[in-house]
Amino acid sequence: MISLYFLWFLIISQPVSADIGSFCANKWPNDYQMREHCEKQQIEANQELFAIAEEKGLVSNGTLSTSASGGDHERIINRCMNKWEQKRFQTYDFTMVTHCVKQQFDSYRSTVDSRSGDKPTGIKGYCANKWPNDYQMREHCENQQIEANQELFAIAEEKGLVQNGHLSASPSGNATEKIINRCMNKWEKKRFQTYDFTMVVYCI
Numbered sequence: 001m002i003s004l005y006f007l008w009f010l011i012i013s014q015p016v017s018a019d020i021g022s023f024c025a026n027k028w029p030n031d032y033q034m035r036e037h038c039e040k041q042q043i044e045a046n047q048e049l050f051a052i053a054e055e056k057g058l059v060s061n062g063t064l065s066t067s068a069s070g071g072d073h074e075r076i077i078n079r080c081m082n083k084w085e086q087k088r089f090q091t092y093d094f095t096m097v098t099h100c101v102k103q104q105f106d107s108y109r110s111t112v113d114s115r116s117g118d119k120p121t122g123i124k125g126y127c128a129n130k131w132p133n134d135y136q137m138r139e140h141c142e143n144q145q146i147e148a149n150q151e152l153f154a155i156a157e158e159k160g161l162v163q164n165g166h167l168s169a170s171p172s173g174n175a176t177e178k179i180i181n182r183c184m185n186k187w188e189k190k191r192f193q194t195y196d197f198t199m200v201v202y203c204i
Helices: 004-008 019-027 032-055 072-083 094-111 122-130 135-158 175-186 197-203
Strands: 010-013 063-066
Touching: 019 032, 032 063, 032 094, 063 072, 072 094, 094 122, 094 135, 122 135, 135 175, 135 197, 175 197
Parallel strands: none
Antiparallel strands: 010 063
């Protein structure tokens, strides 16, 4: 269970403490070469994490601060650090923290439109609501929805239900139209003006 301290404010300062040594010693108890390699990796990853955070304006006087209730970038780093905290050794697996942060930042750039202050609708809005803090899963969700939407159109086109790029699925149409209509109604996401296309296709 994450302590109240970590929920409120998470602070890590350089230089790296000797607790990294304990973490690596536990990971490689009998292989001193791998232990040394582990320590070197952890130190380099810690430095890379600080460089990434500094670029986002999250480092002040050599101290990295990330609030769980801060901006998007702060929350990403906070989440990754909480995920890879090594409480037993009072440190973090910095290689995994940095890997997590980089993946999340990449997905954040792909999924968030910084030009608009409006809340997104459609597939973007639906996936953002489903995965508010995990941008990698949000990107995966968007890709899944797009692929499922394309599959839905392919199924409908095969049945002659697509005209000029529009899918026809009338509740009073033929048997296939009725099935598609029922599935789309079942998985409509009115709040986001879209559908859960993966579930629509599964339903069909």
